[in-house]
Amino acid sequence: MKPLVQVNPQMEGAGFGPSDLAETRIGTVFGLKQFMQGPINTVLIKGLAGTGKTTVALEILKAAGQGKGAYISSRVPKELLETHIPAMKETIDNQDFLDIRLEDATSVLDFVMQLTEPRKIKTIVFDSWDGLAKELEQKERLRAEKTLMALANNSGAQFVFVSEEPGATTIDYLVDGIVEVVSVDVQDRTVREFVIHKLRGTKIPQHKYIFTLLEGKFTFFGPYAVPDYSKMRKFAQRQDIGGSYSLGSRALDGLFGGMIPGSTLAIEYDENVPYTALRAIGLPPIINFLSMGRSAIFLPLPGANDEETSSILAKGAGETAVRERLRILNVLRTSDLKTTNLPKIATPREVHEEVTNETTRLRKKSTDKTVLLVKSVSALENLFASDLDSLLEVTSQEIITLQQSHDAHILFLAKDSPIRSRILSISSSYAKLFVRDGTVLMFGVKPHTGIYALQHLEDPTSPSLTQLV
Amino acid sequence: MSEDFATSFNYAVHGGLDKVLGQSGTAAVLSHMKMARGLPEPGEFHKKLLALFGKQGTISLERAIVRDLAVRLKWSLDLLDIEGAFDFDETMRAVEKGAKA
Numbered sequence: 001m002k003p004l005v006q007v008n009p010q011m012e013g014a015g016f017g018p019s020d021l022a023e024t025r026i027g028t029v030f031g032l033k034q035f036m037q038g039p040i041n042t043v044l045i046k047g048l049a050g051t052g053k054t055t056v057a058l059e060i061l062k063a064a065g066q067g068k069g070a071y072i073s074s075r076v077p078k079e080l081l082e083t084h085i086p087a088m089k090e091t092i093d094n095q096d097f098l099d100i101r102l103e104d105a106t107s108v109l110d111f112v113m114q115l116t117e118p119r120k121i122k123t124i125v126f127d128s129w130d131g132l133a134k135e136l137e138q139k140e141r142l143r144a145e146k147t148l149m150a151l152a153n154n155s156g157a158q159f160v161f162v163s164e165e166p167g168a169t170t171i172d173y174l175v176d177g178i179v180e181v182v183s184v185d186v187q188d189r190t191v192r193e194f195v196i197h198k199l200r201g202t203k204i205p206q207h208k209y210i211f212t213l214l215e216g217k218f219t220f221f222g223p224y225a226v227p228d229y230s231k232m233r234k235f236a237q238r239q240d241i242g243g244s245y246s247l248g249s250r251a252l253d254g255l256f257g258g259m260i261p262g263s264t265l266a267i268e269y270d271e272n273v274p275y276t277a278l279r280a281i282g283l284p285p286i287i288n289f290l291s292m293g294r295s296a297i298f299l300p301l302p303g304a305n306d307e308e309t310s311s312i313l314a315k316g317a318g319e320t321a322v323r324e325r326l327r328i329l330n331v332l333r334t335s336d337l338k339t340t341n342l343p344k345i346a347t348p349r350e351v352h353e354e355v356t357n358e359t360t361r362l363r364k365k366s367t368d369k370t371v372l373l374v375k376s377v378s379a380l381e382n383l384f385a386s387d388l389d390s391l392l393e394v395t396s397q398e399i400i401t402l403q404q405s406h407d408a409h410i411l412f413l414a415k416d417s418p419i420r421s422r423i424l425s426i427s428s429s430y431a432k433l434f435v436r437d438g439t440v441l442m443f444g445v446k447p448h449t450g451i452y453a454l455q456h457l458e459d460p461t462s463p464s465l466t467q468l469v
Numbered sequence: 470m471s472e473d474f475a476t477s478f479n480y481a482v483h484g485g486l487d488k489v490l491g492q493s494g495t496a497a498v499l500s501h502m503k504m505a506r507g508l509p510e511p512g513e514f515h516k517k518l519l520a521l522f523g524k525q526g527t528i529s530l531e532r533a534i535v536r537d538l539a540v541r542l543k544w545s546l547d548l549l550d551i552e553g554a555f556d557f558d559e560t561m562r563a564v565e566k567g568a569k570a
Contacts, residue, residue: 109497113521117501136493143491147498154523 039201040176041152042159044129046166047181052192052213053162055085056181057125059218060160062091064123070096070115072108072124074131077101087216096121105136105144112148116155129161129171142170149174176200181211189443189451191436191468194220208437210453212468219466221453223438226276227460229308235316235461237291245372245408248288251465252281255442255449256429259285261370261406264399266427270415270434275301277433277440277454278412280463282374283312285410286326287461290317293367295325297358301376301412306330312461325365327358331383348384352394356401363405370407373398377413377423392419399426441468474565477541479508484541485534511561524554531557538564 043060047053061069071092073081078097082089096115100108115121126132133141152159161171172178178197183190194209211220238246244258259265267281278301286296290313300309306328314322331351355373363369377395384391395411402409411427413420415434424430430446433454440454442465452465486495502517509517518527535551538544542564551560 105493106496106500109494110501113497113501117520136491140491140493143489144493147490147494150522150526154521154526 040158040199041156042149042161042175043177043179044161044163044171044175045179045181046163048166048183049164051181051183052211052218053164053181054081054127055088055213055216055218056179056194057127057160057162058085058088058091060158061095061123061125062088064095064121064158066094068095068121069123069125070098070121072098072100072111072126074100074126074128085216100132105132105140108132109144109147112151116151116157119155119157121155121157123158123160125160125162127162128164130163130165133169133171138170145171145174177202186436186441186451187432187443187445189468191441191451193437206438210437210439210441210468212453212466214467214469221437221439221455221466224274224277224435224440224454225456226274227280227456229312229460231460232312232315233459235287235291238288239292245285245370246288248284248286249280249462251452251463252284255444255452255465256431256447259408259410260428261408262403263428264402264409264411264426265429265431266411266413266424268413268415268417268420268424268430268432272435273433273440274435275303276456277463279304279309279312280454280456280461281431281433282410282412283309283316284462285372285408286374287313287316289370289372289408290321290325293325294370294372295362295366296372296374297327297329297355297362299329299331299355299373299375299379302379302382304330304376316461325362327362329354329358331379346383348380348387348390348394351380351383352398355398359405359407370405371402372408372410373402374410375412377411377417377419381414381417381419388419392422395419395423396426475508477538478511478561481534481538481541482508482514484537485532486530488537489530489533510558512558515557527557528554531555535560535564 045053045056058071061071076084077099078092082092098111100111103111112124115124133144136144148159161175163169163171175198177199180195180197182193182195184193192211192213194211196204196207206223209220209222211218238248238250238253240246241253241258244260246258247253247256256265267278269278282298286298289296298309300306310322310328313326317326331346359371359373362371380391380395381388399409411423413423417423427446429444431442431444433440433442435441441451442454442463443449443451451468453468455464455466456462457464483495486498490498498518498521501521502514504514508514515527515531518530522530532551532555535557536546539546544564544567
């Protein structure tokens with residue numbers, strides 16, 4: 001699926017890079033054409049205070065075009081709204097703004113008639129509709145709402161009602177579309193979701209989306225899109241950060257601050273995290289290490305395509321570097337066991353010895369004698385399911401050895417790994433990856449970081465991380 | 470319009486619109502049409518409603534007005550053909566003529 005994103009180069013610094021933040025128009029979520037020209041005349045945006053309803057409504061208003069929208073405010077004056085959401089100041093300035101805090105329903109309906117009769121206005125936002133409707137008796141409220149529906153239908157303008165009423169009200173039954181914005185707590189971090197409950201006459205490919213209000217702008221995330229590796233760019237080598245090794249990606253360095261020599265970074269992932277998303281965490285450090293003249297050892301995740309991995313690494317770091325200073329050891333393939341002279345039924349200790357020998361061999365070829373080990377614990381767990389204690393023992397030894405030799409160590413382990421908690425306790429850094437509403441999310445547990453959506457906006461091999469706020 | 474009919478028409482417009490649009494909707498419509506002080510001829514009124522509510526909306530509102538007027542004048546609705554699309558101006562003239570007689 002093609003990512004539904006529009007990159008805003010002005011957002012440098014907001015996420016981790018100029019193109020990392022994908023600014024998307026709300027219309028894209030609804031299906032822009034259907035929303036702007038189709039059967040959706042009236043939309044209700046529901047949600048509790050602070051969930052982002054006004055920003056979403058302003059995005060719809062922005063889509064109307066300059067001078068073709070009106071914002072009817074029953075809560076705040078224009079100046080205050082612009083202070084609350086500075087990123088939308090231009091949108092607010094470009095449209096009619098009606099402050100109705102002290103007006104009654106009759107005046108508001110009259111305003112709406114004045115706006116719609118000339119048929120020049122495309123979108124009117126009522127923020128909030130409750131503010132006004134709560135002053136009316138139930139029957140009177142319903143009739144006022146019906147009047148608005150009739151005005152919307154006749155004028156062709158889109159009416160957007162913002163509501164903080166959590167339950168279903170009379171307007172729920174009248175409008176063509178209902179969207180709800182909610183804030184969900186995920187591991188002590190807030191994730192915003194945009195839920196489409198109803199959209200008459202419009203196909204809804206997905207009901208829930210993750211979105212962020214970073215920089216006061218609405219940005220939604222479509223389902224994770226597998227990167228197109230044919231669009232790989234030339235790898236830009238990243239120097240060490242102070243005394244730390246770069247992780248080969250501005251996004252990852254921004255999140256973890258690089259890797260202190262001798263440290264172990266553990267990456268825990270849910271079973272539904274796509275392999276390409278994990279690869280975007282594992283490959284940039286390897287490519288960068290090789291580009292810097294250092295060496296690396298890679299034990300890929302189960303199911304990895306060795307040829308594809310080698311091809312990506314060769315494109316990124318160069319064929320010579322891959323051939324001379326990288327060892328890909330796929331322990332699940334018998335051929336690899338044969339080539340390393342391991343018996344067909346190897347023990348964790350035999351694999352560990354092989355890794356140690358390779359580390360010694362590759363250390364000699366590394367410009368500063370450092371080696372990066374990127375290892376899938378899941379692959380080893382699958383292989384040594386009956387001897388996990390030994391696996392844990394050799395993994396611990398490896399962490400200590402690499403620590404002493406100032407190497408770098410990245411471990412990938414599944415959420416349900418039986419040795420997870422013990423591995424995590426001896427890891428210096430720890431990040432989690434999981435999927436929600438089709439979007440791959442990532443956050444650091446050790447050190448504690450905010451939560452980010454992972455995409456591939458710049459290069460297929462690198463992650464782009466956009467903070468969810 | 471005769472004074473009696475004009476008064477009844479005025480009340481019926483308020484009553485009919487109120488049933489559909491509510492008090493605030495009715496007040497807004499009349500204020501928007503600049504009719505708060507008095508109503509124009511039914512034909513002109515029809516055109517103004519049409520501009521705001523379109524064909525289908527106008528028919529519904531005018532039907533509500535006619536029903537209200539019939540109740541006020543104690544007319545049977547059977548005497549007025551207001552099913553489907555109907556000519557509001559013509560119906561009003563018929564009612565006015567009948568009321569006079």
